[in-house]
Amino acid sequence: MQIDALSVPGHETVLRVADAASGLTGFIALHSTARGPAAGGLRMRRYADEGAALADVLALSRGMTLKTAAADLPLGGGKAVIMGDPARKTEAQLRAMGRAIETLGGRYWTAEDMGMSPADMAILRQETEFVAGLPDGPFASGDPSPRTARGVFYAMRVAAERALGSRVLTGQRVALQGLGHVGWHLAKLVRAAGADLVVADADPARAAQAAQTFGAEVVAPDDILSVSADILAPCAIGGVLTPEAARTLDVAVVCGAANNQLASDAAGDALHARGILYVPDYVANGGGIVNVAAEILRIPDRAHFVTEKLAALEAMTGRILARAAAEDVGPHRVADRIVSARLPLEGAAA
Structure with a gap:
């Protein structure tokens, strides 16, 4: 697997991730960790080209910084994308992305987004602990x-x-x-x-x-x-x-x-x-990031936490x-x- 750091003004970290064995091409973008580790989902779409995928992950990660701040969460903003048809995703691709996320050492937590499911998150979890939106477990939040x-x-x-x-x-x-x-x-x-x-x-x-x-x-x-x-x-x-x-x-x-x-x-x-x-x-x-945050932050009473945050929003x-x-x-x-x-x-x- 090849992971290349890209220099993008306004973003803390941007990685291009490629794994020839699985056919994975994707990006991970950390916009800000000023309030805490960056959080934001992993999506899979059929992008026109790498430029479109990069533009999407940059805009989405910045949006996550705004979203976590609006919800007053101790988290920052990040996002990850995989290029391809989500109907044809493979376990090998997901595991490769999981390994790439693991290299960030907890600076970025991923979760379900467009083209993904809680079952997919469980596959990523085999390669990295920094995954939320899991289908089961003591703090699992499931589908947001x-x-x-x-x-x-x-x-x-x-x-x-x-x-x-x-x-x-x-x-x-x-x-x-x-x-x-x-x-x-x-x-x-x-x-x-x-x-x-x-x-x-x-x-x-x-x-x-x-x-x-x-x-x-x-x-x-x-x-x-x-x-x-x-x-x-x-x-x-x-x-x-x-x-x-x-x-x-x-x-x-x-x-x-x-x-x-x-x-x-x-x-x-x-x-x-x-x-x-x-x-x-x-x-x-x-509401989705609030639900995921309860899992990341290990909140004992997730239902109460989410209800209060939704009311605040x-x-x-x-x-x-x-x-x-x-x-x-x-x-x-x-x-x-x-x-x-x-x-x-x-x-x-x-």
Whole structure:
């Protein structure tokens, strides 16, 4: 196996990992360990090339620094990615990535992310102790997706109360992009709350299953951002909210589980200029890292810990939206200022 350190401004450590025997090519990025060891999941995707994979892991690791700080966890931000089709992943690839993570000596803890499962984490655990999201064990937290979805659901209700006049979602139309682990759980919560669902997913079978299970309307993936709805919930890949998309959305609220939803701060400003209320993703989707953190930190009563942290993030969402309204700026601007004040290396006055 070959591990090469890359010099990337703004990141503490970035590694390119290649293992010819297993066919593994991937990256590990540690954005910050200022608050504690970097934490963030391992994802597997079919990237166009190594440049796309590197760009993704860099953006995701920075987002994890913001997310752990928003949740006030004694952790930093990191991420790892494997290039390839997750349906064709092998144990050899996972074990090779586990060995690469082990070389960091605990500066980075990984867990389940897109294209991964608790069973995959158990395979990595055979090569490194710095794995969370395990399916069993004294502090095992398992699949973080249900807690991520619940946190997004709580944030969605807060935003709905401010933008639509009520936190009750009954009768509201929610356009949900992406029916992966988190998206599916969010769809379940939103439908149980009485909302009408419009969904899109790259897998037609998954979308059809949502139509049958939730009575959802299905549209093509390319059409979901054009749907007229009360709430848009991006739950797939990041960067979908470009300035151009922001100028054409027909929704009142954007609140979803995807990381790095804004392609740029300009996109967030464009949403604000149009009166569309955007809930900063790293605040809304913090439930997953909170769940994983309970395992990393060996918290005895994980359920109580997660419940308290989710409540704190819900309250934080309300404060951010209220302050953004008072200052007439996008919530993303307010969230960045508040969270950066919690980062020793980036501290700015909130």
